[in-house]
Amino acid sequence: MYIHSTGNISPQHSLDAEAFFQQRVTTPTNAFKAIEPDYDSFVDSKMIRRMSRIVKMGVAAALTCLRNAGIENPSAILTATAYGCLEDSSSFLRKMIEFEEKMLSPTAFIQSTHNTVGAQIALLLKCHQYNNTIVHRSFSFENALIETSLLLEEGMRPVLVGAIDEITNDRHTILSRFGLYKPVWKNGQPVSGNIAGEGAAFFLMDKEPGYHPLALIPDLRILYKPQNNEAVNAELIDFLKSNQMSPKEIDLVLSSHTGNPQMDAPDENLLQTVFPGKSFFPFKSLSGDFPTASGFALWLAAHLLKEQKPPSWMMGLTLPLKHIIIHHRDGNTHHSFILISSC
Amino acid sequence: MDHLMEKLKKQIIERLNLKDLKPENIGDDQPLFVEGIGLDSIDALELIVLLQQEYNIKLSNAEDGPRVFHSVRTMADYINANSGAIKVAP
Amino acid sequence: MSSPSWIAGLGIVSAIGNGLDENLESLITEQPGIGDMMWLPSVHVNELPVGEVKADSRELALATGLSPGLPRTALLSCLAAREALADAGWEKNNRLRTGFISANTVGGMDRTENFFRLFSTNTSAGRLADVVHHECGAVSELVADHLGIRHFVSTVSTACSSSANAIFTGARMIRAGLLDYALVGGADALTRFTLNGFNTLMILDKELCKPFDENRHGLNLGEGAAYLLLASDKGLKELNKKPYARISGYANANDAFHQTASSPEGTGSYLAMKGALDYAGLLPSDIDYINLHGTGTQNNDIAEGTAIRILFDPAYPKMSSTKAYTGHTLGASGAVEAVYSVLAIQHGVIFPNLRLETPMKEFPFQPVTACLKNQRVSHVLSNSFGFGGNCSSLIFSAA
Numbered sequence: 001m002y003i004h005s006t007g008n009i010s011p012q013h014s015l016d017a018e019a020f021f022q023q024r025v026t027t028p029t030n031a032f033k034a035i036e037p038d039y040d041s042f043v044d045s046k047m048i049r050r051m052s053r054i055v056k057m058g059v060a061a062a063l064t065c066l067r068n069a070g071i072e073n074p075s076a077i078l079t080a081t082a083y084g085c086l087e088d089s090s091s092f093l094r095k096m097i098e099f100e101e102k103m104l105s106p107t108a109f110i111q112s113t114h115n116t117v118g119a120q121i122a123l124l125l126k127c128h129q130y131n132n133t134i135v136h137r138s139f140s141f142e143n144a145l146i147e148t149s150l151l152l153e154e155g156m157r158p159v160l161v162g163a164i165d166e167i168t169n170d171r172h173t174i175l176s177r178f179g180l181y182k183p184v185w186k187n188g189q190p191v192s193g194n195i196a197g198e199g200a201a202f203f204l205m206d207k208e209p210g211y212h213p214l215a216l217i218p219d220l221r222i223l224y225k226p227q228n229n230e231a232v233n234a235e236l237i238d239f240l241k242s243n244q245m246s247p248k249e250i251d252l253v254l255s256s257h258t259g260n261p262q263m264d265a266p267d268e269n270l271l272q273t274v275f276p277g278k279s280f281f282p283f284k285s286l287s288g289d290f291p292t293a294s295g296f297a298l299w300l301a302a303h304l305l306k307e308q309k310p311p312s313w314m315m316g317l318t319l320p321l322k323h324i325i326i327h328h329r330d331g332n333t334h335h336s337f338i339l340i341s342s343c
Numbered sequence: 344m345d346h347l348m349e350k351l352k353k354q355i356i357e358r359l360n361l362k363d364l365k366p367e368n369i370g371d372d373q374p375l376f377v378e379g380i381g382l383d384s385i386d387a388l389e390l391i392v393l394l395q396q397e398y399n400i401k402l403s404n405a406e407d408g409p410r411v412f413h414s415v416r417t418m419a420d421y422i423n424a425n426s427g428a429i430k431v432a433p
Numbered sequence: 434m435s436s437p438s439w440i441a442g443l444g445i446v447s448a449i450g451n452g453l454d455e456n457l458e459s460l461i462t463e464q465p466g467i468g469d470m471m472w473l474p475s476v477h478v479n480e481l482p483v484g485e486v487k488a489d490s491r492e493l494a495l496a497t498g499l500s501p502g503l504p505r506t507a508l509l510s511c512l513a514a515r516e517a518l519a520d521a522g523w524e525k526n527n528r529l530r531t532g533f534i535s536a537n538t539v540g541g542m543d544r545t546e547n548f549f550r551l552f553s554t555n556t557s558a559g560r561l562a563d564v565v566h567h568e569c570g571a572v573s574e575l576v577a578d579h580l581g582i583r584h585f586v587s588t589v590s591t592a593c594s595s596s597a598n599a600i601f602t603g604a605r606m607i608r609a610g611l612l613d614y615a616l617v618g619g620a621d622a623l624t625r626f627t628l629n630g631f632n633t634l635m636i637l638d639k640e641l642c643k644p645f646d647e648n649r650h651g652l653n654l655g656e657g658a659a660y661l662l663l664a665s666d667k668g669l670k671e672l673n674k675k676p677y678a679r680i681s682g683y684a685n686a687n688d689a690f691h692q693t694a695s696s697p698e699g700t701g702s703y704l705a706m707k708g709a710l711d712y713a714g715l716l717p718s719d720i721d722y723i724n725l726h727g728t729g730t731q732n733n734d735i736a737e738g739t740a741i742r743i744l745f746d747p748a749y750p751k752m753s754s755t756k757a758y759t760g761h762t763l764g765a766s767g768a769v770e771a772v773y774s775v776l777a778i779q780h781g782v783i784f785p786n787l788r789l790e791t792p793m794k795e796f797p798f799q800p801v802t803a804c805l806k807n808q809r810v811s812h813v814l815s816n817s818f819g820f821g822g823n824c825s826s827l828i829f830s831a832a
Contacts, residue, residue, distance in 0.1 A: 050360065050692075082570060084590070092626065092629075092630065096546075103392055104633045105358075105388070105633060106634050109630035110693055112630075113592050114590035114591070114592075115592060122821075126689050127687060130685045131591070131685060132602075132823075134590075135569040136588040139586075146611075147605075150606065150611075177557075177561060178565075224583050224586060225578075391635075405635045
């Protein structure tokens with residue numbers, strides 16, 4: 001399927017692709033928050049007043065994507081999120097506990113349902129078309145892409161598909177207690193570690209290239225709970241082979257290095273075994289780590305392939321870029337490979 | 344009564360997140376729902392909670408909502424008529 | 434060559450029984466499962482009737498072999514999913530491609546509530562084990578791992594239409610040749626979160642609900658889980674079993690009217706039902722039974738009824754809402770009612786719409802009020818309409 005347009009709100013200046021290529025954003029903390037636009041310019045005040053942050057992010061990214069494509073109404077809207085509307089869930093839960101299940105107000109509950117982002121997009125567009133939400137951990141976006149290709153085959157074109165997850169204080173505190181965000185400290189400064197991220201990345205996909213497609217996604221594959229690194233590498237080679245390709249034809253690997261050396265062993269192993277000497281870039285250093293970060297990676301890959309002008313801070317890339325592989329990994333249980341090609 | 348209406352307007356704006364409005368933008372008799380301010384069914388539920396939390400009045404029948412919440416004045420009238428100890432309004 | 438989706442196995446646990454036989458028995462003998470709260474530790478215990486599965490989490494854990502500390506939704510899900518697989522004769526070591534597409538809305542919320550009770554006043558407090566399976570997808574993976582399904586696992590969450598959407602996602606993947614078997618459906622346990630959430634919307638009936646009654650006062654919440662094992666032509670041949678029925682049509686449409694309320698004309702409902710009929714190549718007159726979404730709220734029943742009037746007038750099929758038996762099982766409802774729809778086809782029975790006293794004055798039709806046997810039931814339309822305007826309709830047809 002072809003990527004016709006994108007809309008991406010992330011910790012980078014991604015809403016404006018040109019600004020992104022000029023300036024890279026970093027963070028000294030372990031919570032990489034998104035750069036958010038003025039939402040009032042996207043949604044009128046009557047509707048926006050009830051929207052939580054994640055809904056505003058999703059809506060703004062989706063509307064940007066549609067605007068960039070010059071489309072008002074897609075034939076299907078798919079949203080992918082691992083955590084859903086956490087801020088509203090936490091808010092309602094806290095009030096429920098504090099007031100012992102009495103005198104509770106409805107707004108947070110209503111906004112906490114996982115399909116709120118997709119529903120609000122449909123409401124704003126008055127779009128009566130197919131609408132689905134996938135909430136499946138680090139395969140949420142990948143499963144949504146699989147569903148996208150099926151819908152396109154059935155003639156529902158074009159499809160608006162997006163990945164959204166947010167950092168909330170509660171989520172960050174809890175995941176920190178799980179030891180997920182442990183920066184490695186040296187002389188009082190964080191040297192490396194897993195950094196939380198967030199974002200809303202939307203894409204308009206179609207079966208046909210249209211006038212100015214950004215890129216083509218020939219295929220993707222998911223791998224759940226592989227036995228070991230060897231199994232991951234073998235699956236990747238098989239994936240490429242099934243697309244009549246070999247590792248040497250890949251120009252760039254967008255890898256899932258988190259900056260935490262103990263966790264990054266599978267990424268290192270994959271690069272050394274399957275792609276020795278190949279250019280790679282750890283996309284989570286731009287997006288932060290979150291289950292639907294593959295949405296950011298796809299946005300990045302699409303624009304690199306379209307513009308053919310990698311930013312100066314992405315070093316060692318040889319042009320032209322024709323094929324990129326995204327390896328999206330979460331722990332050792334969830335791996336996916338997305339092949340994106342220029343067109 | 345005027346003081347109560349002024350207080351209500353501030354509370355409505357805050358609870359319903361009507362950031363664009365100031366108390367002076369809401370007329371005492373201006374319809375709150377459909378036309379006028381244009382509130383909806385979820386706002387009505389929020390106003391029911393407002394009555395409970397701020398004024399100790401429980402509106403147990405949602406169908407009374409349109410009458411009670413018609414305007415700031417009708418809300419104030421209702422509060423005055425039912426204020427005092429915690430009451431379950433008929 | 435695209436394959437149809439044969440329904441080869443069924444599994445269910447609800448307020449009216451554990452397993453297919455118990456559920457069918459309750460349906461035919463008109464025994465609802467809604468009543469006083471027995472297990473949910475809520476302050477509303479004497480106020481709001483609910484449709485609980487008649488077992489505490491310890492018993493469910495024992496029955497499934499899972500740990501009792503796991504989310505109740507996972508326990509219910511596993512129970513029903515396992516029954517569907519066994520019912521179909523599906524073997525773990527078969528060499529075909531099996532996917533598990535499950536739906537839920539609450540995830541591990543029942544455990545998260547315990548965590549937050551302590552965490553909300555002290556961020557170092559609360560057992561981490563209580564939140565490790567909070568996500569909707571985590572619950573599905575728990576069950577998939579336990580059943581030995583790894584090839585494809587996914588989770589759908591679109592409020593009350595969730596498991597209907599999971600069902601047609603599986604059917605879609607079979608049709609496209611991506612799977613040979615799809616275990617599809619959903620689960621949701623009762624939680625204080627959802628009970629209180631729905632209570633703030635003032636749409637819960639303090640008595641037993643009366644779907645499609647003129648004097649209805651809202652819905653009763655329920656809990657449960659239900660799954661169908663769908664098989665492709667190839668998959669069905671391997672099972673060497675006669676299918677119950679097939680999925681012949683499905684559609685999803687968005688009402689795009691309001692976050693929680695349905696449009697008075699029932700636009701989303703109409704588009705979903707019409708879309709499913711068009712997909713199946715059927716006319717409204719081909720439908721023998723509609724399993725209504727029929728929650729018992731003022732809003733849903735009038736919107737759904739209006740859509741039915743527009744689509745089916747003047748010839749209305751028999752219809753009923755089985756939520757009068759089970760309560761509204763939220764993320765599980767599409768699947769629970771899918772199982773009941775298939776049972777209707779298998780046994781030639783139309784289940785009644787319990788407690789209907791006064792038909793709605795707006796409509797020239799009403800649901801059936803007694804259990805009808807020896808019916809010709811070839812095509813059943815099942816509706817599931819959720820928050821966010823998410824409207825889904827499925828059509829099941831005799832094999």
